[in-house]
Amino acid sequence: MLVETLLLVTLLGAGIVMLAPDRFAGKLAAGISVIPVALTTYMYYVFLTDYNGAGNALLSPGEVAFGTQIPWLNLGEYTVQYYVGLDGVSMPLLALTTILTTLAIVSAWTPIDERQSQFYGLMLLMEVSLIGVFTALDFFLWFVFWEGVLIPMYFLIGVWGGPRRKYAAIKFFVYTNVASLVMFAGLFALVFATDVTTLSLPAMATAFRGATGLPTFAGYSLATISFVLMFIGFAVKVPVFPLHTWLPDAHVEAPTPVSVMLAGVLLKMGTYALLRFNFTMLEATARQLAVPLAIVGVVSVIYGAMLALAQRDLKRIVAYSSISSMGYVILGLVAFTPLGMGGATFQMVAHGLISGLMFMTVGVIYNTTHTRMVGDMSGLADRMPWTVGIFVAAAFGYMGLPLMAGFAAEFFIFQGAFNAATLGASAPVLTSLAMFGIVIVAGYLLWAMQRTLFGGFNLETDYEVGPAAVHDVAPLAVLLLLVIALGVAPDLSLDMIQHAVAPLTGGGA
Amino acid sequence: MAAFTYAPAIVLLPFVSFLVALFLGDRMPKGGALAGIAATGLSLVLSIWVALDVAGFVGSSTSYNEFIYTWVAGVDSITLRFGLLLDPLSALMLLIVTLIAFLVHIFSLGYMNDEGETGLPRYYAGLGLFTASMLGFVVANNLLMAFIFFELVGLCSYLLIGFWFREDGPPSAAKKAFLVTRFGDYFFLIGVVGIIATFGTGLFAPIREGGQVVEQSFPALAEAAIVDGATGPIAMLETVGMGPQAWFTVLGLLVLGGVIGKSAQFPLHTWLPDAMEGPTPVSALIHAATMVAAGVYLVARMYGFYAISPTALAVIALVGGFTALFAATMGVVKQELKQVLAYSTISQYGYMMLALGSGGYVAAVFHLTTHAVFKALLFLGAGSVIIAMHHNENMWDMGGLKDRMPVTYWTFLSGSLALAGIVPFAGFWSKDEVLYEALIHGFGSSNGLGPVYLLAYTFGLLAVFMTGFYTFRMVYLTFHGEPRTDIARDPVSVGWNVKGPLSVLGVLAATVGFINMAPVAKLTGAHIDFLHKWLNGPDEGGWPAALNTGFHHYEVLLKDVAGVGVGEPLGSIGTLLGSAALSLALALAGLLVARSLYSGPEPVEHTDKLGGVKTILMHNYYQDEYQVWLATGLTYPVARAMDKFDQGVVDGVVNGVSSVSLFGGRRARRIQSGVVSNYATLLTLGLVLLLVVFGLAGGWF
């Protein structure tokens, strides 16, 4: 019942906030969004104490936590159910979603100064869909939520965004929607080729994993073709080179709190879906294609990092570095080792927190200086010490400073991939190449910090610069604490994640 | 056992002082300095206690190797844990770090507080965090934990170099320091991951319970693989398709990348001179005595792993010897006090690497110890001079400070004599032993190591002369002759908090060499080579048997596996005396040349006589230039080009698809003419067409 409560409370909250006056919509939305945080915290606590043995939701549906299964519709010969539940992979991501939403809402108090009630209503509406994506265990239900995320996002970018918001919003919407179509085609080709009768994800997983004698086209098995189609579909969301170009535009144009959600949670939908669909349902194919997929991941890492090096806009820097960070996730997933896959999922959470933190910090600076361009400002450390302190901490988190979540995640991925059986002899080479990302990331973040935060104070725009408000800095501090907590004690998440991916990895490093 | 139970507090106390200084510092007197002093003082006391325990004076056990925190328990995967390894090596290093940190905290009262600095809480927080990280690194019992604290040390270095962030220089230097060491750490990280993947553990020393090994260490596993051919459990060898020795050498060299970065060895030494932008006490603590020592310490810590790889040893020795000479030549022409010290630091760490590479494990640790003392002293002395000179560091603006600041002068002189290697000051004993080890192993080693060692020895020997020269050039320019500026005529006086640490270190610099007077021990037969005994342990049982980190074990490995042997061309005593006399003579020669050139009341620059060489030396062999070029001249343009590619080609395709669709739509909509008759016509035609198609398909005609 908890998942339904979560969905309903948030949906109801979205409605209430939409109707509320602009004046206190922000505070109301923050208040309402605390309820899902409290609920997920409780669920997380239950996971940490009771559900440690819970397996993978798709492979051992009997062990799903907080599950509800109700028949819903019959579409032709397929049964559609209302089917939700959590396992070790979705729980951390769900917690990430609710926490980040609350913090993003609080961080929106300063920059959003028109149509507040609609803005916060849409944020909560998006949260409903995101909760749905991470909890749904029926494909139909999941797909409704998956697409449902796009609608609020489209308006959030298109209405409250920067100068080129319409271009960015349409690009985002069309790009990801076309991707969903490709993915849908790939998935349903398999559905029709196998004898599933319900669209529940565990049933599909069982059917696809056990499928034999699938038709072949031009020498390729349908499993391979579907895998590639689904991979392309999800890769857009992740995003993976060369399907990434919607991301920098969307990030730059979106208002900061929306960027936080976009980088923090929306990108994880892609990798989460990759893990659930490609790497769970078509495990055998994924293992066969491990080397090319790992190369895609490594190219994303280096390519994203190199592009971040060429940017002047702080938001673009973080946007491109997100591409880089998500490349690690691909590398970790294809390793099929407990540390690799566990680390990949851990990286989803870690990157969600750290990139959210980075965007929020850039947002706080932008609210004060009204510029994000490296070179238009310098010496901010003089005027806003605490914000800059958190910026520095966040940047080092991004660079993979040990005892912060980013290092833990990246280390797990590297360790898991270094002798991955799926990658064979190329494993050490590919892993070492991917590791070079940590040098480039240090390069561009240190460069940007030196130019903007340090040196004599100077600003190209005519705004008074002083310390940021408490409610601007508080979300940053909360996120930073979470990042450090996960870095010092990664088992807070990694343990449940590893339990959930254990059926896939089957031992190893 | 008691002291070992409290050992984690050695690390945690400075960490607490970090938190206290950061959050409460501005509400405390002295900006949080007292918390730092108290914490490092307590850590020092605890370290002494631990050292006494290790020595066997108190307690029941002489070593400790336990996990204390599980970082990742791991489901079906390896378990990653933090633990403490306390043996003579780490106990000694604990003493050095806590002592210097304690003295630097006190000195900072004079250097920072008395100078009216702002941001003191940030400063003391940085010092506290640094001390904690460094101590964490020292006690780490496995490679992952070592890497973690190694990186944190790098962060602190960044924060403290960039302490004066309002100026342009320090942030840039901080960035460079972190970036260059990060480049080294990249290889280190591959090495860590590779070692854990290969051996399934990163432990430096085996963990035993009741005498039985419950978890083996990676040097021991590597040794077993090479010596006993026990390669079976190491699946990684098959993956990479290499023999055990080749692959272990690769891993060792990867880890060495981090060492070269942190210990500022060629070619990653360029960050250290820039790091002098930081406050001088920071330079003393971090960039001379402790953090830079981390690299060398790491090699010593996992010496069992390097001792089985002749290639790695040769690389270490060559890099070390070359760096020793290379950095010394640059130190000769520098005009700023701290710059001279910076290059001498690089050079001295070169000696330690040379010693480690050529099998002189004890000599390296000995030089690490003495260097920590006299280099901290020199930096603090320089700090004292800098206070006196109103933060002017140019030696040509000084002169004649001898009479005006006697405490600083005499202690600085003690440090300089130690650095130059003049008997009986500390540096003489340790540097002599380094060179002696390189020499005898150069004559006695097989596997092609001999010539390498001799080459490295020659580098080291030449550097001795240079060291003597630049050290006393510095002393003469700073303290002797006539004051050359008004400030030098009337320097600011310094307080007890400056003189106190200087005096302690000044005495130590003169005397710490006595802990290992190996030549004297050999000549007289008296057992006074204490450090050697300390690192060797008892021949039977005790901690060396438990941990495999005793020097005796390393000696056996060096001899049997790497082929490092002893050869004495002039006989046992002759070689010993010859080596000592040669290095002392060269050091004295350097000293005398410096004296003849710079000791007058009005010394003049002689660097112009070097001609073109001067230009090269002043530009540090263009090492900075090419590294900056790599970053801004190569990587950045490539990044720009990739950005163009991304915007033009990758995004161009996306926008192209959109443009084609828009264009097509714009054409297609022309059908919608708005004339209702046209629609009717189209409708009719369409119907007819459909009828025809159906007719043809249906076979009506």
Added chain:
Amino acid sequence: MAVAAQYYLLLSAAIFCIGLFGVLTRRNALIFLMSVELMLNAANINFVAFSLQHGNLTGQVFALFGMAIAAAEVAVGIGIILVLYRNFSDVDVTKATTMRW
């Protein structure tokens, strides 16, 4: 004896073609409307003819529906034509092209 069904169909086809011809060639909206009426009534003739042929009343019912629709259509159509005239001062259907793309 009743007239054979094909004659009705021929008649209806002829009327339909006349209506179609009017729709395609005439530009006056009123004639347009009349032509549409012709086409509708051609359909009605078909309904009734087949109803007779099959002895089933459904066709006649639908013819009634058709007439009702025709009447309604005329009412709407005339209204549109009036507005058309008011806006364009003409009832030429090819002139009113402002609603295109």
